[in-house]
Amino acid sequence: MSSAFLNQMSSFWSSPAATAAPWSNIKTTLPRDIHAHVQKVYANLATMLALSAVAAYADLVGIVNGGSWSLLACFACMMVFTFTPPTRSNERLRQYLLYGFSFTKGLSLGPLIAHTLYLNPAIVVKALLGTAMVFGCFTVSVLTSPRRDVIYLRGVMATATMTLAGLSLVNAFMGSAALFSVELYFGLLVFAGFVVYDTQLMIAKAEMGNRDYLGHSMEL
Incomplete structure (x- = not known):
């Protein structure tokens, strides 16, 4: 009985499934052109996030102070971008609007990040790592x-x-800690759901011929 058990364990550890790296089987099911479009979207999204991070840092150190004006500028960039048709001649303009939206968004988040760093710096790190992991x-x-x-x-x-x-809205009047916890974790589930929904929607649009990588970056 013991020899049979040892033989089973030996065959298990020597099997190809056990020796292969677990991430070696992770492959996308996307066609080559869709895969290239997705890469372009995420490269542009990374640029947007970098601009927001730089703007937030600029607000923290006092180079540029964000506030109501940056929030209005962020909203203006978003609205003009939304109503600008995605044509070849408008691509550069829409890119500037998208990056302007990202930069002013970072400036608007600067005061909130500063307040959070004052309360507990670990919150910012946890939020960054948690968001990156979920996304x-x-x-x-x-x-x-x-x-x-x-x-x-x-x-x-x-x-x-x-x-x-x-x-x-209800908890703004009640001030319930329990309801706040429900709101917090329910919001996390909604966020995860929108990550899946928006990503699938982007791929579906690309499969139907919509290769507006700037618009898809804004949606994500």
Whole structure:
């Protein structure tokens, strides 16, 4: 009996499945042209995040002070970008608007980050790592999945968003710690759901011929 057990353990550890790296089987199911479009979107999204980080740092050290003006400028860039058609002649303008939106967004977040650093610097690090982990994991799950059925859950996601907004409004008057916890973790689930939904929607649009990588970056 012991020899049989040892033989089974030996065959298990010597099997190809055990010796292969677990991430070696992770492959996208996207066609080559869609894969190139997704790479372009995420490269542009990384640039946007870098600009927001630089702007937030500039506000923290006092180089440029954000506030109401940066919030209005952020909203203006977003609205003009939304109503500018994605044509070849407008690509440079839309790119500047997108990067302007990212920079002013970072300036607007600067005061909030400064207040958080004053309370507890670890909160910023945890928020950054947690957001990156959730966004990265759920994005990889979409890119490696052949199914696109989550894009039909738009009504569910909209209902969840309205529910979250209602909870926030109610708790603004109640001040309940328990309701705040429900709102916090429910918001995390909604955020994860939108990561999956928006990524699948971007891929579905690309498969139908929409290669507006700037618009897709804004949606993400």
